[in-house]
Amino acid sequence: xxxxxxxxxxxxxxxATLILSYLFLYLPIxxxxxxxxxxxxxxxxxxxxxxxxxxxxxxxxxxxxxxxNSLVLGIGAAALATVLAAAATLGLMRxxxxxxxxxxxxxxxxxxxxxxLVGIASLIFNGLLLQLQGNLVSAILANAVHCFSYALLIxxxxxxxxxxxxxxxAMVFGASPLRTFFEVTxxxxxxGLLGAFVVTFIMAFNNLEISFYLLGAxxxxxxxxxxxxxxxxxxxxxxxxxxxxxxxxxxxxxxFVLMLTGKARFGHRPERxxxx
Amino acid sequence: xxxxxxxxxxxxxxxxxxxxxxxxPLLSMVVLSFWRTENYHIVQDWNLGNYITLxxxxxxxxxxIRSLVMAGVxxxxxxxxxxxxxxxxxxxxxxxxxLLTLAFAVPFLTGEVLRVIALQGLLGPVGLINAVLMALxxxxxxxIMYTNVASAIGLVYLYLPIVVTVIxxxxxxxxxxLxxxAKIFGASPLRAFVEVTxxxxxxxxxxxxxxxxxxxxxxxxxxxxxxxxxGTLYGMAMAQQFxxxxxxxxxxxxxxxxxxxxxxxxxxxxxxxxxxRTGFTGFGRG
Amino acid sequence: xxxxxxxxxxxxDSIWAVDRVTMGIGKNEFVSLLGPSGSGKTTLLxxxxxxxxxxxxxxxxxxxxxxxxPPHKRGVAMVFQEFLLFPHRTVSENLAFPLRMMKLPAAExxxxxxxVVGILSLGGLEKRYPNQLSGGQQQRVALGxxxxxxxxxxxxxxxxxxxDRELRQEMEVEIRRHQSAxxxxxxxxxxxxxxxxxxxxxxAVVRKGRIEDFAARTDIYDRPKTAFIAxxxxxxxxxxxxxxxxxxxxxxxxxxxxxxPAPLTAGHAVQLFIKNEKLRLAPDDGTDxxxxxxxxxxxxxxxxILRGAYADYILAFGDRELxxxxxxxxxxxxxxxxxxxxxxPEDIDLFDMDGERPS
Numbered sequence: 001x002x003x004x005x006x007x008x009x010x011x012x013x014x015x016a017t018l019i020l021s022y023l024f025l026y027l028p029i030x031x032x033x034x035x036x037x038x039x040x041x042x043x044x045x046x047x048x049x050x051x052x053x054x055x056x057x058x059x060x061x062x063x064x065x066x067x068x069n070s071l072v073l074g075i076g077a078a079a080l081a082t083v084l085a086a087a088a089t090l091g092l093m094r095x096x097x098x099x100x101x102x103x104x105x106x107x108x109x110x111x112x113x114x115x116x117l118v119g120i121a122s123l124i125f126n127g128l129l130l131q132l133q134g135n136l137v138s139a140i141l142a143n144a145v146h147c148f149s150y151a152l153l154i155x156x157x158x159x160x161x162x163x164x165x166x167x168x169x170a171m172v173f174g175a176s177p178l179r180t181f182f183e184v185t186x187x188x189x190x191x192g193l194l195g196a197f198v199v200t201f202i203m204a205f206n207n208l209e210i211s212f213y214l215l216g217a218x219x220x221x222x223x224x225x226x227x228x229x230x231x232x233x234x235x236x237x238x239x240x241x242x243x244x245x246x247x248x249x250x251x252x253x254x255x256f257v258l259m260l261t262g263k264a265r266f267g268h269r270p271e272r273x274x275x276x
Numbered sequence: 277x278x279x280x281x282x283x284x285x286x287x288x289x290x291x292x293x294x295x296x297x298x299x300x301p302l303l304s305m306v307v308l309s310f311w312r313t314e315n316y317h318i319v320q321d322w323n324l325g326n327y328i329t330l331x332x333x334x335x336x337x338x339x340x341i342r343s344l345v346m347a348g349v350x351x352x353x354x355x356x357x358x359x360x361x362x363x364x365x366x367x368x369x370x371x372x373x374x375l376l377t378l379a380f381a382v383p384f385l386t387g388e389v390l391r392v393i394a395l396q397g398l399l400g401p402v403g404l405i406n407a408v409l410m411a412l413x414x415x416x417x418x419x420i421m422y423t424n425v426a427s428a429i430g431l432v433y434l435y436l437p438i439v440v441t442v443i444x445x446x447x448x449x450x451x452x453x454l455x456x457x458a459k460i461f462g463a464s465p466l467r468a469f470v471e472v473t474x475x476x477x478x479x480x481x482x483x484x485x486x487x488x489x490x491x492x493x494x495x496x497x498x499x500x501x502x503x504x505x506x507g508t509l510y511g512m513a514m515a516q517q518f519x520x521x522x523x524x525x526x527x528x529x530x531x532x533x534x535x536x537x538x539x540x541x542x543x544x545x546x547x548x549x550x551x552x553r554t555g556f557t558g559f560g561r562g
Numbered sequence: 563x564x565x566x567x568x569x570x571x572x573x574x575d576s577i578w579a580v581d582r583v584t585m586g587i588g589k590n591e592f593v594s595l596l597g598p599s600g601s602g603k604t605t606l607l608x609x610x611x612x613x614x615x616x617x618x619x620x621x622x623x624x625x626x627x628x629x630x631x632p633p634h635k636r637g638v639a640m641v642f643q644e645f646l647l648f649p650h651r652t653v654s655e656n657l658a659f660p661l662r663m664m665k666l667p668a669a670e671x672x673x674x675x676x677x678v679v680g681i682l683s684l685g686g687l688e689k690r691y692p693n694q695l696s697g698g699q700q701q702r703v704a705l706g707x708x709x710x711x712x713x714x715x716x717x718x719x720x721x722x723x724x725x726d727r728e729l730r731q732e733m734e735v736e737i738r739r740h741q742s743a744x745x746x747x748x749x750x751x752x753x754x755x756x757x758x759x760x761x762x763x764x765x766a767v768v769r770k771g772r773i774e775d776f777a778a779r780t781d782i783y784d785r786p787k788t789a790f791i792a793x794x795x796x797x798x799x800x801x802x803x804x805x806x807x808x809x810x811x812x813x814x815x816x817x818x819x820x821x822x823p824a825p826l827t828a829g830h831a832v833q834l835f836i837k838n839e840k841l842r843l844a845p846d847d848g849t850d851x852x853x854x855x856x857x858x859x860x861x862x863x864x865x866x867i868l869r870g871a872y873a874d875y876i877l878a879f880g881d882r883e884l885x886x887x888x889x890x891x892x893x894x895x896x897x898x899x900x901x902x903x904x905x906x907p908e909d910i911d912l913f914d915m916d917g918e919r920p921s
Contacts, residue, residue, distance in 0.1 A: 007465075014364040021361050021436070025383050028394035028433075031404045035397065043407045088290040095283025103287055110298055111487065112542055113535065114494030116511055120518060120531050121301035124308050128318060128524075145298045148290070157445070177282070206387025209496065213518065225389045229501060233396055241390035248385045256375055456613050457646040459633040461711065462663030467634075471659075475650050552691065555649035 029245055036238035053239040060236070066219040072136060073220055074205030077143035078151075081204075082197045084144070085151035086189065089159055110149040115209040118146055123213035134216030142210050147200035154199060158192030206244075302535070309529035316522040326529035336513070340533065343510040346424065347492035350431040351485050354439040357432075358484060362444040366452075377444050384437035392501050395430050399502065422504030430498040435491065439484040446480020479554040482545055490538045510534060564589040564747055565610065565715060570619035571771075572605050579605045580616070581771035587715075587749065592741050594750045594758035594779075597768030598794070603751045606768065607717050610749065612636045623714055634663070639713035643720040645704040647692040653703050654679070654688040660711035678706040681740070698729045705733075709740060716741075718750045722757060734760050755795050759783060767791050789917035792835040799841065799884050802915075805830040816880050821857050823907040831915050840909040841886040843875065845893070846900035857905045859884070863895045877903060 031044075036054070038047035057063055088107050096103050110118065122142040126132040170180040208222035215223060221240070228234055309326055312319040330336045365376045383391055398404050399420045406416035419425045450473070458468035494511035503509070510530065517527030563586030572580040579602045587593050595603040608614040610621060612633035620629045628636050639660065647656050654675050661671040679685055682702045692700055701721060708716050718737070722730045738761045741748045752758050758765050759779050766776040767790070775787040786792035793800070803814035809825040812832060820834065846860055861877035861884060868874075869887075875895060877884040884903060895901055914920050 014360050014367065017357065017360040018364040021357055021440075022379070024433070025380065025436070027404070028391075028398040029383060029386075032394050032397040042402045043404075043411075084290045084293055087286045091283055091286030091290070095286060103291070106291065106294055109294070112490060112538060113298075113302070114491050114511065114538065116494045116496055116515065117305075117531050117535055118298070118301070120514070120527065121305040122297070123518065124524065124528060125301035125304040128308060129304050141297050142301075145294065148294070202385045206385070206390070208387070208389050222387055222389045225393065226497075229389065229393060233393060233400075237390075237393050238397070241386060241393055244386045244390060245382070248382050252375065252378055252382065255378070256372075451646070453642070453644070453646055454648060456633070457640070457642060457648070458659070460611055460613070460638070460640045461660035461707065462634045462637075463659075464634050465632075467663070472648060553650050 029241075032238040033242045033245065036235060036242040041235040041238060053235045054243070057236045057239040057243070062219060062224060063221070063236075063240070066221045066224040069136060069218055070205050070220040070222070073140055073143065073207075073211065074201045076136075076140040077147050077204035078197050078201035080140065080144040081147035081151045081200045082193055085148050085155055085196060086193055088148075088152055089155040089192075090185075090189075092156070093159060107152050108149050110146050111153075115146055115207070118142055119210040119213040122210070126214070134214045134218075136215065136218050138216075139211045139214040139218070139220075140204075142214050143204040143207055146207075146210060147203055150203065151196035151200050154196040155189065155192040158195065159189055305528045305531050305535075308525055309532045311525050313523045313525040318524065326526045329526060330529055330533060335508075336510075336530070339508055339510045339513050340537070342424070342508075343493050343495075344537070346428060346431070346495075346509060347489045350428055350435065350492045351439075351488040353428075353432050354436050354488050355443075355481060355485055357436060358439040358443045359481075361440050362447050365444060366447045373444075373448075377441060380440050381437045383433075388434060388497055391434060392430065392497050395433055396501060399426050399429065422502065422507070424503060424507050427495075427499050427503040427507050427509070430502040431492050431495060434498065435488040439488050442484035442487060443477070443480055446477045446483075450476055475553060476555045478549065479551065482549060486542055486545065489541060493538060493541075494534050563587060564591075564624060565749075566620075566622040567606075567610070568620045568622070570606070570609060570616045570621065572602075572609060572614060573617045578771050580609065582619070583771075583773055584619075585766060585773060585776055587747050589747060590742070590745045592738065592748045592750065592761055592763045594752060594762040594765045595768050596752055596755060596758040596765050596795070599753055601768045602771035603753075603768040604719055605771075607640075607719055607749060607751045610715075611638055611640055611717050637714045638717060639708040639711055639715075640717040640719065641704050641708045641721040643723050645692070645700045645724075647700060647703055647707070649692050651691075652688065653684060653690050653692070653695070656692070656703055657706050657710050660707060660713075664711060674710050678710045681709075682706045682736075697725055698733075701725060701729075701733065705737065705740070709744065712744070713746065715747045715749060718748060720752055720754075721750075722752075723754070730757070731760075737761060759795075765795075767794065786835070786911055787919065789833055789835070789913040792911045792913070797838045797885065797887070798835040798911075799838065801834045801836075803832060803834070805832060816882055818859060818880075820905060820910070821907045822912065823910060826912075826920060830920065832920065833913050833915060833917075835911040835913075836905050836909055838874070838885045838887040839872075840906065841884065842904040842906070843886055843888055843892075843895060844902045844904065845895070846902045857907065859903045859905070861901055861903050863897050863899045863901055866895065866897060875901075877901065879903070 034044040034047050035041040037049055037051070038044035039050045039052075040048055041053065088103075092100055092103055092107070119142060122138065122145075123134070126134065126138050132138060170184045171177070175183060206222055208226055211220060212223060212226070225237055225240060228237055308318070310322050310324070312321050312323060312325060361380070362377075365373055369376045383394075396403060400406070401416065401421050405420065409416055420429065454472050454476070455468050458472045459465070463471055494514075495509055496511045496515040499507045499509040499512045503512075511534065514527050514530040514534065517523045517530065521527075565587040567583050567585050570580060570583045571578060581602075583606060595606060597603045605614060609616050610623075612628065612631060612635075616629065620627055622628065623636060623638065648659065651659070657675045657678055658671050661674055666674070675688075679688060682705060684699070684702055684706060687695065687699060687703075692703070695703065701724075704721065708718075721737075722733055725733065734757060737748070737750075741761075750758070750761065759782075762779050764777060765779050765782045767774040767782065769790055774790055775782060777787070782791060783795055786795060792798055801812075801814045801816070801818070801820065803812040803820070805812055805822070805826045805828055806819075807828045809828050810822055812820045812822060812834065814820060814834075826832070859879050861879040863875055864878045864883070865876040866873055867876070868890075871890055872887050873890055873894060875886045875888065877886060886903060912920065
C-alpha cells in the first residue's frame with residue numbers, strides 16, 4: 001500500500017507542476033488578451049468590452065508597414081536558412097565522412113552565440129568594414145545565420161533514421177540522381193523542411209536582437225513594438241501581442257481538431273509509447 | 277565523381293555562407309575591440325584600452341558577475357521546472373504529447389518583445405498581481421517591480437519553453453523500456469531514475485541548460501524593461517555602447533568578453549561529462 | 563507448484579489480452595509460452611514479471627502471493643527481445659547491475675560477474691559498451707544479466723528473435739544447458755515452434771489470451787488437443803469432410819475417401835490433419851492394386867526442396883497441393899514423377915469444425 005501512496009504523490013506532484021507551469025505561461029497572455037479587448041485595459045476585471053484598440057492597431061500605417069517588413073524578413077530568412085540547412089544536412093549525412101564532426105561543429109556554432117552578438121558583430125562587419133548601410137537585406141542575411149542552425153537541428157532529428165539505401169535502391173532501378181532527389185529524397189525530407197521553415201519563419205518574424213542592429217531605418221513589428229515600449233505600455237501593444245497569439249493558437253487548434261478526428265498524427269507513433 | 281561534386285556543393289555552400297556571415301563578423305568584432313572610439317568615430321589604433329576599462333571599471337565587473345549568477349540561476353530553475361513538466365507530458369500526454377509540448381512553445385513563438393510586454397502586464401506596478409493585491413487591500417509586492425527577481429522571472433518566462441522542448445525531445449528519444457529492465461533487476465522506481473533515466477537524458481539536459489544560459493548571459497531586453505536600477509546586466513550594458521553612448525569599440529570588447537565567457541561555460545559543462553556515460557554513440561548514420 | 567497463476571486476466575480497453583489463465587510451473591522446469599503474435603503471451607510474461615498488473619487473478623512465486631508486489635521486489639529476472647542493455651554502461655557494469663541492486667559486497671559482485679563472463683564466454687568484452695558488440699554478443703550479455711543474480715525464475719521474451727538462424731540454434735542449446743545447471747524455472751515466450759520444441763519440458767500454447775493446451779512437448783506435437791495446435795505446431799496437410807453413413811470413412815471436399823482411426827457418428831462435419839513427415843510416398847507404377855483406394859492418393863511431384871537430411875515434396879493432387887517431407891535415406895522422387903501418397907489412419911488428427919476433438 002505504501003508503494004501506491006508514494007506513486008500517487010509523485011503523480012500529483014508531476015501534474016501540479018505541469019498545470020502551474022501552463023498557468024505561469026498563459027496568465028500574462030490571457031491578462032493582456034482581455035486588456036486588449038477592454039476599455040479598462042490595465043485591469044480588465046470585469047472588462048468593459050471594446051474593439052477600438054484593434055481598430056487603432058490595424059488602422060495605424062506604421063504597424064502596417066512594419067507587419068509587411070516583418071513578413072518579408074521572416075520569409076526571406078526562413079527560406080534561405082531552410083534551403084542551406086537542407087543542403088548541409090544532406091551533405092553531413094551522406095558526404096561528410098570522417099569530417100562530419102568538424103562540419104557539424106561549424107554548422108551548430110551559431111546556437112552557442114547569443115543573438116545579440118550576431119547582431120552586433122554583423123553591424124560592425126557591415127558598417128565598419130564594408131561601409132554598408134543597414135537595410136532589410138542585411139537583416140535577412142544575419143537572421144538566416146541564426147535560423148540556419150535551428151533548421152539544421154530540426155532536419156537532422158527528422159532525417160536521423162532515414163534509410164539512405166532507399167536512394168541507392170532508386171538509382172539501381174534506373175533513376176537519375178536528380179530524379180531520385182525529387183521522387184525519393186524530397187518526399188521523405190519534406191516534413192523536416194516544412195517544420196524547419198515554419199519555426200525559422202516565426203523566429204525571424206519576431207526577432208529583435210539581431211534585426212535591431214541591421215535594419216537601419218526599416219521598421220518591423222518587434223522594432224516598432226520596442227520603440228513604443230520605451231514610452232510605456234500602450235493598449236495597442238496589448239492588441240498586437242494578442243493578435244499574434246491568436247494566430248498561433250488558431251494554428252494549434254486546427255492541429256488539435258485534425259488529431260481528434262484522426263486525420264493526421266503529427267508523428268505520434270502509438271507503438272513507441274511504453275509504460276514508464 | 278558526380279557524387280563527390282554534389283557532396284562538396286552540399287557542404288561547401290553552407291560553409292562559405294557561415295564563414296562570410298558568421299565567422300568574419302565575429303572576427304571583425306574582435307578586431308574592433310582592439311581599436312578606439314573617439315567622438316563617435318573609430319580610430320584604428322591598436323591598443324588594449326577597452327579591455328583595461330572593462331577589467332578595472334568596477335561596474336563592468338559587477339555587471340558580468342551579476343549576469344553570470346543570473347544566467348546560472350535562471351538556467352537551473354528552468355531545468356528544475358522543465359524536467360517534471362516534460363516527464364508529465366511524456367507520461368500522461370498520450371497521443372496529445374506533441375500538442376502539449378507545442379502549447380508550451382506558443383508563448384515562445386510570439387517573440388521576445390511581445391512577451392516582455394505581457395510580463396509587464398503581470399508584474400509591473402499596475403500589473404495583474406499587484407492590482408489584485410491592492411484590490412484585496414494588501415500592499416503591492418515590491419520585489420517583483422523593477423528588481424533582479426523580476427528580471428529572473430522574466431528570463432525564466434522567456435526561456436522555459438525552449439528548455440522544456442529540448443528535455444521533452446530527449447525523453448522522447450529515450451527508450452523507456454530500459455526502466456522496465458532496471459526494475460526487473462531490482463531497482464526501485466527512484467533508483468531506476470538515478471541509474472538509467474537521468475544519465476541517459478543528461479546530454480539533452482545539458483543542451484537545454486546551455487541553450488538557456490547563453491541568451492540569458494547576453495540578455496538585453498528583460499533587464500531593461502523588468503530589471504531596476506540595480507538590474508543592469510552585461511548584455512544590456514553592451515547594447516548601450518552601440519546606442520546612446522556610441523562607444524562601439526568598448527561594446528565590441530564587451531562582445532568578445534561575452535563570447536569567451538559563453539564558450540568557457542560550455543566547455544566547463546562539456547568537460548565534466550563523459551559523453552560515453554550518457555549513452556551517446558556518436559554522430560553518424562544511426 | 564513453484565510459480566502459480568490463478569485465474570489471471572488482463573483487460574486493455576475492451577479487449578481481454580489475457581483471459582482467465584490458470585497454470586502451475588515447477589521448480590526445475592523449462593516452460594514455453596507459444597503462440598502467434600498478439601495472442602497475449604508477452605502480456606502474460608509481463609504479468610509474472612510485475613510489469614503489468616492483472617485485472618483479476620493472483621500470481622504466486624515460491625508460495626508467496628506477489629500479485630501486488632512491484633517488479634523490483636519479485637526476485638525474478640528477464641531477458642528482452644531487444645536486449646535492453648544499458649547503453650551507458652559497459653558489459654561488466656551491465657552484468658553487475660542486478661548484483662548492485664541486491665547490495666552485494668564488491669568482492670562478491672566481481673566474483674559473480676567473472677563467473678557469468680566465464681559460462682557465457684564473454685571474456686575480453688568486459689570493457690566494451692553494448693553498441694560495440696554484435697547481436698549475438700549482446701544476446702549473451704542480456705542472458706548473463708538475467709542469470710547473474712540467481713533469480714527465482716528467468717523470464718525470456720523472444721530472446722532469439724533478432725538473431726540469425728545458425729546463432730539461434732547455438733543459443734537454444736546453451737540456454738537449455740544453463741537452465742538445467744541452475745535448477746530454476748525458465749519461462750520462454752516465443753512464436754517460433756522450433757524454439758519451443760527444442761528447449762521446453764512443457765509447452766503452453768496461447769491463443770487469444772487463453773491457454774489452448776499446456777502439456778509435455780511431445781504431447782503438443784504428437785497429439786495436438788485442438789485443430790489450432792495441429793495447425794500451428796509442426797507442418798501439416800489439412801482436409802475437410804463429412805463422416806459417411808457407416809461412420810468409418812470421411813468423404814473430403816476434394817473427393818477423396820479417407821479411412822478413420824475410430825468410428826464416428828454419420829454426417830459429422832470434421833477436419834483432419836496429417837503432418838508432412840507422416841505422409842508416406844511410393845512410386846505409382848500401377849502394380850499396386852489398391853492404389854486408388856482409401857488413404858492412398860495418386861499425386862504428381864510438382865517440386866522438390868532439399869533441406870539437408872530431408873526432402874520436402876510439393877505434390878499436385880487434383881486441384882490442390884499436398885506437402886510431404888521424407889528423409890533423404892529413402893528413395894528420392896523427381897519433379898513430374900507419379901507417386902502414391904499414403905495416409906496411415908493412426909497418424910490422422912481429427913477435429914470438429916469448431917476445433918475440438920470429437921467426443
